Amino acid sequence: MQRFSGFSLLRRGLSGHRDWQPQWRKAQPKAAYDAVIVGGGGHGLGAAYYLAKEHGLTNVAVLEKGWIGGGNTGRNTTIIRSNYLRDESAALYDHALKMWEGLSQDLNYNVMFSQRGVMMLAHTVHDVQVFKRHVHANRANGVDNEWLTPEEAQAVCPLLQTDDIRYPVRGAAFQRRGGTARHDAVAWGYARGADALGVDIIENCEVTDIRRDGRGAVQALETTRGLIQARKVGVCAAGNTSVILRMAGVRLPLESYPLQALVSEPVKPIFPCVVMSNTIHAYISQSDKGELVIGAGTDAYTSYTQRGGLHVSSHALEAICELFPMFRRMRMLRNWGGIVDVSPDRSPIIARTPVPGLYVNCGWGTGGFKATPGSAHLFAWTIAHDKPHPINAPFTIERFREGRLIDEAAAAAVAH
Amino acid sequence: MLLIECPYCGVRPELEFVYGGQAHVARPGSPAECSDEQWVEFLYLRENSKGIHAERWRHTHGCGRFFNALRDTTNDHFLATYRVGETPPPAALERAAGPRP
Ligand SMILES: Cc1cc2nc3c(=O)[nH]c(=O)nc-3n(C[C@H](O)[C@H](O)[C@H](O)COP(=O)(O)OP(=O)(O)OC[C@H]3O[C@@H](n4cnc5c(N)ncnc54)[C@H](O)[C@@H]3O)c2cc1C
Numbered sequence: 119m120q121r122f123s124g125f126s127l128l129r130r131g132l133s134g135h136r137d138w139q140p141q142w143r144k145a146q147p148k149a150a151y152d153a154v155i156v157g158g159g160g161h162g163l164g165a166a167y168y169l170a171k172e173h174g175l176t177n178v179a180v181l182e183k184g185w186i187g188g189g190n191t192g193r194n195t196t197i198i199r200s201n202y203l204r205d206e207s208a209a210l211y212d213h214a215l216k217m218w219e220g221l222s223q224d225l226n227y228n229v230m231f232s233q234r235g236v237m238m239l240a241h242t243v244h245d246v247q248v249f250k251r252h253v254h255a256n257r258a259n260g261v262d263n264e265w266l267t268p269e270e271a272q273a274v275c276p277l278l279q280t281d282d283i284r285y286p287v288r289g290a291a292f293q294r295r296g297g298t299a300r301h302d303a304v305a306w307g308y309a310r311g312a313d314a315l316g317v318d319i320i321e322n323c324e325v326t327d328i329r330r331d332g333r334g335a336v337q338a339l340e341t342t343r344g345l346i347q348a349r350k351v352g353v354c355a356a357g358n359t360s361v362i363l364r365m366a367g368v369r370l371p372l373e374s375y376p377l378q379a380l381v382s383e384p385v386k387p388i389f390p391c392v393v394m395s396n397t398i399h400a401y402i403s404q405s406d407k408g409e410l411v412i413g414a415g416t417d418a419y420t421s422y423t424q425r426g427g428l429h430v431s432s433h434a435l436e437a438i439c440e441l442f443p444m445f446r447r448m449r450m451l452r453n454w455g456g457i458v459d460v461s462p463d464r465s466p467i468i469a470r471t472p473v474p475g476l477y478v479n480c481g482w483g484t485g486g487f488k489a490t491p492g493s494a495h496l497f498a499w500t501i502a503h504d505k506p507h508p509i510n511a512p513f514t515i516e517r518f519r520e521g522r523l524i525d526e527a528a529a530a531a532v533a534h
Numbered sequence: 535m536l537l538i539e540c541p542y543c544g545v546r547p548e549l550e551f552v553y554g555g556q557a558h559v560a561r562p563g564s565p566a567e568c569s570d571e572q573w574v575e576f577l578y579l580r581e582n583s584k585g586i587h588a589e590r591w592r593h594t595h596g597c598g599r600f601f602n603a604l605r606d607t608t609n610d611h612f613l614a615t616y617r618v619g620e621t622p623p624p625a626a627l628e629r630a631a632g633p634r635p
Contacts, residue, residue, distance in 0.1 A: 360582040371578035374607075418553035421607045422584050427535045429549060462578050518578045519570045 119314035121226050141310040145318035150347035151179045153501060154339060155354060156325050156362060158182025159191035160301075160487065161479055162354035163308035163319070164494025165501070167225075170315035172495075173502035178317045179348075180309075181341060183324035187305030190356045191487065193424075193456035195379050195401055195413040197392050198488040199236040199296035201256045201263040206512040206524050207465060208259040213509050214492025215295060221491055227307030229299045230406060236296030237271060239395040239441075241285035249291040256293075266290045275391055283440045285398050298392060298403055298411075304490055328365040328476070336366070336475035352477040352501050357422065357457025359480040366473045370480065371518050372459045375416040376426035377484050380434075380453035382445075384408030393441070400437035410448065412438055416458065416484065426455035458483045462518065464527035468497050468510040477501050478515070539615045540593040541601050554590030556580045557602040583607060588622055591615075 120126070120139050130137060153169060155162045158180045169175040180186075198218060200211035218231050240246045249265065256263035268280040271290040280287035309319050320343065327340035328351070338347045353362050357374040389404035401413035414434035417426050431453050439446045461467065461481035466489070468479050479497045482489065492509075499507040506514070512524060536548040562568045562576055581587065587607045592600045604613040604626050614626035 358584070361584045369579050370582075371574070371580070373580055373582050374584075418548075419589065419605070420582060420587065421610055423608065423610055425610075427548065429535050519574045 119226075119310065122228070141306060142313035142319050145179070145313075145320050147179065147181075147320050147323060147341070147343050147346055148318065149345075151318075152177040152348070153350040153352065154178070154346060154348040155180045155352045156339070157189070157354040157356065157358075158186035158305070158309070158319065158321065159189045159354060159356060160187070160304045160308060160490040161191075161356075161482070161493050161497065162352070163305055163312060164490055165352055165354060165479065165497040166317045166319075167308045167312040167315070168495050168498035169502060170312055170317050173498060175502060176316035178312075179346065180312070180317060180319050181323045181325055181339070181346070182319070182321050183342075185321050186309055186319060187302055190456040190458060191305050191490075192301055193379065193454055194301055194487045195403070195411050196298040196301050196487055197236060197296070197394065197401060197403070197413070197485075198231070198299060199293045199392075200261050200488070201236075201238075201252055201291065201293045201296070202526055203252055203255050204465075204524050204526060205259060207526055208256060208261050209509050210466075210492060210496075210513070211489055212259070212261050213496070214489040217491035217495060218299065219295075221299075221304075221307070225307040225311045227303060227310060229303045229307050231297065231299040232406075233295050233297040234403075235274065235292055235294045235391040237266070237275060237391055237393045238291045239271070239287050239393065239397070240289045240291070241287060241395065241397040243288075245397055246288050249289070253291055261293075262295050263291055263293045266292050275389070275393055277389065277442050277444060278393065279441055279443055285440075287441075296392065298405075299487075300406070301487065304487075308494070325362060325365075328362075330366065330473065334473060336473060349475050350477070350501055351475060352479065352497060354479045354497070356480065356482065356486070357459050359459050359478065363471065363476075363478060366471070366476055368471050368473055368476070368478075370467070370478070370515065371462050372481060373420050374422060374457045374459055375419070376421050376423060376455040377416045377458045378414040378426040378431045378434075378453060378455045380412050380414065380431055380450050381405070381409040382412070382448045382450050385410070385448070395437060395441065398437040398440060400434045400441065402438055402442070409451065410438075410445065412450075414453075416460075422457055424455045424457055460484070462527075463523040463525045465524035466493070466513055467515055468493060468500060469506060469514045470500065470504065471515065536610060536612070538591060538603070538612060540591075540596055540599075541615050541617050542597045542599055543593060546593070546596060550593060550595040552592045552594045554592055554600060557588040557590045586613065586627070
């Protein structure tokens with residue numbers, strides 16, 4: 119692997135950047151692997167990376183039906199924060215946030231993690247109470263989160279309109295360690311790191327069936343590029359998880375919905391942090407390229423179309439124009455949708471399944487990008503040890519039967 | 535935005551409707567006798583089909599009535615809508631099995 123450094127950039131710059139090698143090999147599928155990860159998003163590529171790096175499992179493949187990072191990893195609005203309400207969630211998301219802080223160094227790849235702060239606006243008395251409860255719960259869990267008055271919020275984000283709007287801003291919860299990262303770089307950095315450790319990254323390879331032995335354990339995967347034997351299979355397929363798990367007879371409490379985002383034409387740096395408003399429904403930050411990155415809501419109905427209704431994204435734009443009147447004349451360049459796998463309690467599942475050798479990492483719904491390094495790390499641990507790490511132990515499939523829900527839906531009622 | 539045919543009022547824009555989730559999920563007859571598995575089935579497990587999906591809609595800003603629909607979740611085409619208590623029209627299911635529009 120060619121390592122990146124200031125010196126190597128300079129040296130190759132002088133020769134016109136012509137002697138860089140591809141970042142990962144175009145691997146051909148082998149007949150058998152010790153472990154196979156289905157889904158080449160951040161969670162899957164990361165899991166393969168940690169399997170190789172921390173558990174010595176290098177005979178591993180990542181199977182991706184399209185191109186890596188072409189799923190939700192490359193479609194999301196990249197908000198990263200860890201100020202979730204429940205103890206289990208705070209531990210999970212903060213594990214990820216701590217890993218983000220060292221990820222570029224670990225991967226020798228700049229994922230452009232930027233701790234510019236995430237501000238969540240409160241517009242109603244209920245919002246104020248809920249967010250203050252979050253601030254206190256987070257502090258008790260060692261997660262930074264602070265309450266800002268409307269004036270303090272405006273001092274952080276001067277463009278924010280706090281009054282003279284239909285739902286005036288009554289304050290905000292602000293996590294300074296939160297921020298954004300470059301989504302593609304996360305997929306590419308993990309792919310490059312995993313590849314260097316021997317992992318095969320196989321694109322255009324769709325898993326079409328799961329074969330099991332007499333015991334019911336996973337034996338092999340049928341794919342569009344042939345049969346691949348594996349005794350351990352980890353599925354990280356976001357909105358398509360139900361489809362894949364059904365191949366092994368496992369039903370999951372998931373529903374897949376389109377979620378949309380859009381970006382504006384690029385402008386000079388004007389927006390210092392991330393602002394989210396769940397009540398009037400919009401999320402916004404500015405990418406390093408200068409585009410305003412805006413998140414909309416999910417459609418009402420389940421779908422696999424990766425599109426979403428126009429009225430959903432225009433609703434988000436109406437909210438943005440209320441909060442930031444100066445953006446009214448901005449033009450939007452692109453909008454798109456991704457299919458998110460929503461669980462009943464809005465918490466993920468990172469667990470073994472009833473099928474021996476089959477593991478699943480799903481249910482991240484509208485908010486799993488922020489968890490990428492932590493989720494990948496814990497999933498690799500779970501696959502390698504055939505049991506959950508203490509941090510993901512509560513995030514089982516069985517919690518729905520046992521009534522041990524990790525309810526971030528009612529608690530947070532926020533999408534990201 | 536989708537165009538949806540309410541079986542009572544005709545074709546109307548999606549904004550007039552509220553989605554009601556998977557159709558034909560029967561509430562357990564005697565809840566006290568249900569096992570945990572049956573509760574999981576009723577409360578949490580859904581088909582989440584990639585393909586034909588039977589689902590409920592309510593024409594909230596119209597007649598206000600619930601009805602069922604068959605929709606292909608890979609392209610959001612509605613194959614049929616039908617009234618509560620009716621079974622999915624077989625013609626629509628056959629069409630769904632045949633070549634896609
Ligand atoms: C518009 C939008 C905005 C979002 N904003 C945020 C945000 O601000 N913050 C945040 O934390 N999260 C956000 N999310 C959620 C976040 O993107 C996801 O939770 C996260 O990226 C999931 O990563 P993943 O690696 O599990 O899935 P993906 O990146 O979707 O990867 C799954 C992969 O599996 C592949 N696959 C599927 N079926 C098969 C098969 N049969 N065989 C082989 N491969 C298969 C797919 O092609 C895909 O590449 C957003 C999502 C969307 C859509």
